[in-house]
Amino acid sequence: EAQVTQNPRYLITVTGKKLTVTCSQNMNHEYMSWYRQDPGLGLRQIYYSMNVEVTDKGDVPEGYKVSRKEKRNFPLILESPSPNQTSLYFCASSLGPGGYEQYFGPGTRLTVT
Amino acid sequence: GEDVEQSLFLSVREGDSSVINCTYTDSSSTYLYWYKQEPGAGLQLLTYIFSNMDMKQDQRLTVLLNKKDKHLSLRIADTQTGDSAIYFCAPQSGGSYIPTFGRGTSLIVHP
Numbered sequence: 001e002a003q004v005t006q007n008p009r010y011l012i013t014v015t016g017k018k019l020t021v022t023c024s025q026n027m028n029h030e031y032m033s034w035y036r037q038d039p040g041l042g043l044r045q046i047y048y049s050m051n052v053e054v055t056d057k058g059d060v061p062e063g064y065k066v067s068r069k070e071k072r073n074f075p076l077i078l079e080s081p082s083p084n085q086t087s088l089y090f091c092a093s094s095l096g097p098g099g100y101e102q103y104f105g106p107g108t109r110l111t112v113t
Numbered sequence: 114g115e116d117v118e119q120s121l122f123l124s125v126r127e128g129d130s131s132v133i134n135c136t137y138t139d140s141s142s143t144y145l146y147w148y149k150q151e152p153g154a155g156l157q158l159l160t161y162i163f164s165n166m167d168m169k170q171d172q173r174l175t176v177l178l179n180k181k182d183k184h185l186s187l188r189i190a191d192t193q194t195g196d197s198a199i200y201f202c203a204p205q206s207g208g209s210y211i212p213t214f215g216r217g218t219s220l221i222v223h224p
Contacts, residue, residue, distance in 0.1 A: 004155075031210055040121070042216035043156075043201065050210060058211075090155055099144050099205075102212070104155030 002027045006091050006105035013081055014113055021076045021108050023091030029103070031094045032074040033058065034066065036087040037107075043090070049074055081112040115139040117215035119202050124221045131189040133218045135202030138183060142204035145178060146212055147187050150199040159200070160187070189220075197222045 004025045013019055025032065033048035035058075045058030049068040063085055065077040074093075078085060091105040116138045125131045137145075143164045148156040162169045162176045162185070169176045175188040185204070189196055199219050203212035 033211060035214075040216065043214040045211060048211060092156075096210075099207075101146075101158045101161075102148075102156075104157070106155050107153075 002103070004091055004093055004103050004105035006089075006108050008108060009106065010109050012111045012113065015082055016080050019078050019081060019110075021078075021089060021091075021110070023074045023076065023105060024072050025074075025091075025093040025103065026072065027093060027095075027103065028071065029093035030071070030096050031100075032068070033092050033102075034064070034074070034076045035090045035092065036060065037090060038087050046076070046089075078110075081110075083112050086110060086112050115142070115204060115206075115213040117202055117204060117213050119200075119215040119218045121216065122219050122221065124223065125192050127192060127194060127222055127224050129192055131192045131196070131220055131222075133187045133189075133200050133202075133220065135185040135187075135215055136183055137185065137202070137204045137213075139204065139206055139213075140180075140183065141206045142183075143207040144205045144212070145176075145185050146201075146203040146205065147174075147176065148201040148203055148214075150201065150217070152198070156201060192220075192222050194222045194224070196220060 034046040047066040049055045092102040094100040146161045149159040173190045199217040202215040205212035
């Protein structure tokens with residue numbers, strides 16, 4: 001089954017404790033991205049990757065890191081999480097630019113206390 | 114960059130038609146998507162229209178595009194309780210890797 005998986009689905013952590021949210025897709029997609037969703041703000045893109053070893057900042061990259069060492073995986077790293085990073089995070093992938101459907105993961109709900 | 118505006122909430126009675134509106138600013142938007150997010154789930158592509166089209170119909174869904182006014186709408190006929198979800202308008206220009214998502218419209222369907 002074609003899918004994007006994220007782990008963990010739920011995470012409660014404390015300020016400053018490094019964490020990684022994993023994302024994996026099995027569709028051989030070139031393009032992957034991370035979004036955060038906050039009430040009233042919709043979806044905002046954090047980082048995206050056009051291919052292996054190629055990443056770029058989205059609209060709200062501060063406080064986040066990503067890596068793309070393999071085509072299928074695109075982890076999101078929070079080196080020192082803060083409460084304002086409490087949010088719902090989505091990973092997405094697509095075949096390429098313009099005109100291709102984005103496939104979304106189920107989401108990771110992160111709470112930073 | 115592109116700005117996308119949608120109203121935040123829409124409430125309809127079961128069986129009525131729902132119309133969700135969206136305005137955008139980038140006239141080079143080539144692909145215009147509607148994504149649906151059901152409670153507790155990720156987004157799924159619902160339908161889309163290309164900028165060279167005025168209308169697209171897909172079963173209960175009708176998408177209308179007014180390029181001149183940069184206005185996109187999604188009509189759901191015979192709305193059911195299962196249609197309750199957040200609907201995102203997402204225009205994308207041809208050279209862009211990413212669509213720009215609106216804030217989403219929460220559709221509430223009541224009996």
